[in-house]
Amino acid sequence: xxxxxxxxxxxxxxxxxxxxxxxxxxxxxxxxxxxxxxxxxxxxxxxxxxxxxxxxxxxxxxxxxxxxxxxxxxxxxxxxxxxxxxxxxxxxxxxxxxxxxxxxxxxxxxxxxxxxxxxxxxxxxxxxxxxxxxxxxxxxxxxxxxxxxxxxxxxxxxxxxxxxxxxxxxxxxxxxxxxxxxxxxxxxxxxxxxxxxxxxxxxxxxxxxxxxxxxxxxxxxxxxxxxxxxxxxxxxxxxxxxxxxxxxxxxxxxxxxxxxxx
Amino acid sequence: xxxxxxxxxxxxxxxxxxxxxxxxxxxxxxxxxxxxxxxxxxxxxxxxxxxxxxxxxxxxxxxxxxxxxxxxxxxxxxxxxxxxxxxxxxxxxxxxxxxxxxxxxxxxxxxxxxxxxxxxxxxxxxxxxxxxxxxxxxxxxxxxxxxxxxxxxxxxxxxxxxxxxxxxxxxxxxxxxxxxxxxxxxxx
Numbered sequence: 507x508x509x510x511x512x513x514x515x516x517x518x519x520x521x522x523x524x525x526x527x528x529x530x531x532x533x534x535x536x537x538x539x540x541x542x543x544x545x546x547x548x549x550x551x552x553x554x555x556x557x558x559x560x561x562x563x564x565x566x567x568x569x570x571x572x573x574x575x576x577x578x579x580x581x582x583x584x585x586x587x588x589x590x591x592x593x594x595x596x597x598x599x600x601x602x603x604x605x606x607x608x609x610x611x612x613x614x615x616x617x618x619x620x621x622x623x624x625x626x627x628x629x630x631x632x633x634x635x636x637x638x639x640x641x642x643x644x645x646x647x648x649x650x651x652x653x654x655x656x657x658x659x660x661x662x663x664x665x666x667x668x669x670x671x672x673x674x675x676x677x678x679x680x681x682x683x684x685x686x687x688x689x690x691x692x693x694x695x696x697x698x699x700x701x702x703x704x705x706x707x708x709x710x711x712x713x714x715x716x717x718x719x720x721x722x723x724x725x726x727x728x729x730x731x732x733x734x735x736x737x738x739x740x741x742x743x744x745x746x747x748x749x750x751x752x753x754x755x756x757x758x759x760x761x762x763x764x765x766x767x768x
Numbered sequence: 769x770x771x772x773x774x775x776x777x778x779x780x781x782x783x784x785x786x787x788x789x790x791x792x793x794x795x796x797x798x799x800x801x802x803x804x805x806x807x808x809x810x811x812x813x814x815x816x817x818x819x820x821x822x823x824x825x826x827x828x829x830x831x832x833x834x835x836x837x838x839x840x841x842x843x844x845x846x847x848x849x850x851x852x853x854x855x856x857x858x859x860x861x862x863x864x865x866x867x868x869x870x871x872x873x874x875x876x877x878x879x880x881x882x883x884x885x886x887x888x889x890x891x892x893x894x895x896x897x898x899x900x901x902x903x904x905x906x907x908x909x910x911x912x913x914x915x916x917x918x919x920x921x922x923x924x925x926x927x928x929x930x931x932x933x934x935x936x937x938x939x940x941x942x943x944x945x946x947x948x949x950x951x952x953x954x955x956x
Contacts, residue, residue: 524770525778536780543778544785551789558801564808566815579805599798607793633771635782640790701771 517715519708523632523701543636546628550610578606582754589758593765597758600647604640605754611636612700612746616739631749632700634693641693644757648688652764663763692756699749703742710735893929900925 529540561575568576582602586594608631615629630636652660664681665674710731717728901922908916 520769525774525782531781533784536784537777538781538784540785541778541781543782547785547789551792554793554797558797558805562801562805564804566812568812576805576809579802580809583806599794599802602802603790603794603798606797607790633782635771635775635779636786639783639786643790697771 517708517712519705519712522626522628522704522708525628525633542628543630543633546611546614546630547636550607550614550630553610553614554606585755586758589755590762590765594758594761597647597761601754601758604644604757605750608640608696608753609747609750612750613743615700615704616742616746629700629704631696632704634697637697638689638693640696640753641689644692644760645689648757648760648764651761652767655765656767660764660767663767688756688760692753696749696753699745703738703745706738707735707742710738897922897925897929900929 525541525543527539527541528545531537531539558575561572563569563572565572579602582598582605586598586601590597611629611631615627615632617627620626652663656662664678664685666677666681669677713731714728714735717724717726717731720727901918904921904925905916905918908914908921
């Protein structure tokens with residue numbers, strides 16, 4: 507943070523994940539300061555709200571924007587319908603919120619704002635406090651729905667249909683472990699994908715800078731790194747969409763387990 | 769790794785803002801806006817389905833009308849053909865009548881002419897017979913000096929002419945001009 511003097515030689519690829527306070531705020535003993543992370547979450551909320559409200563004209567013949575909004579809602583509807591069925595209808599708002607929040611947060615982190623001095627994009631989904639919270643939330647909903655609908659019968663989820671009785675003592679612990687791992691895999695997958703992509707871009711970005719500063723053969727390295735980083739950014743854009751989709755899809759699949767127990 | 773080193777400092781703030789943002793998206797957008805958009809989509813789908821149904825009905829109706837039209841057109845065509853046929857028959861009959869009348873007229877005239885010819889021929893024959901009888905009397909008188917009674921001569925001539933006429937009739941010759949000459953030569 508204090509390394510303004512020799513920033514070019516001391517590029518720290520992890521620094522971009524540092525949360526900095528903007529406005530200190532306290533609620534009792536708790537520090538709820540507005541931070542860079544919080545402001546980027548609010549930015550995502552603003553983007554999603556604007557996107558949805560502008561597409562809410564509800565015209566009989568939709569315009570382009572309305573088509574885009576209806577395409578998104580139709581996509582979520584279809585995903586829930588296919589994976590859960592008609593009973594999944596009431597989970598559409600939750601899946602929608604998950605998908606849009608993760609998608610917009612991922613994409614916002616790729617905005618090339620660093621060319622404006624004093625600004626840089628921040629990826630809220632590269633914080634495991636955020637992805638972990640979302641994963642725990644999804645997992646909690648699965649547990650609550652499962653026990654609400656099936657009571658203790660929900661435990662039969664750990665004995666797959668058609669398991670021979672003799673195999674139950676072996677299968678059940680494996681199933682329990684795989685079930686308990688779900689929130690971790692859900693949260694870590696998104697967190698790791700985001701952090702890895704951003705570190706990769708940062709590292710190759712620093713290669714460009716130091717390469718061109720060195721001169722000579724460094725120019726070659728700089729050009730190669732530049733070409734490579736274009737490819738990496740394209741891949742990251744794809745990754746942003748895929749990770750949001752995977753998170754939402756896995757949540758619907760887990761919910762399906764809880765609702766339609768075998 | 770700032771995510772770990774900062775965790776205890778920022779966790780509450782992170783969760784707090786996440787709850788606000790995510791809660792807003794879930795409640796305000798997911799539960800507020802989403803159903804409205806979906807109902808608009810459903811309304812449109814229903815409208816489209818209704819329009820399609822109406823279009824289908826209209827099409828069926830149009831097809832029925834066209835079938836009716838074709839049927840009435842066929843009927844009219846049949847009627848027209850029937851009327852045309854009747855008219856043609858009527859006209860043909862009329863023509864036949866005219867032709868028949870004309871033919872009858874022609875036949876009558878021909879018949880009258882034939883009767884005139886026959887009577888003329890008959891008159892000529894009778895005259896010719898008289899002449900022939902006289903000639904026969906004279907010829908016999910000159911040749912033999914016998915005076916033949918006119919009645920005997922007439923009988924002989926009549927017999928000759930009858931034979932001759934039979935022959936002529938057998939030949940179907942109508943011309944009677946040559947007969948007297950032949951008779952004359954036979955008589956001679």
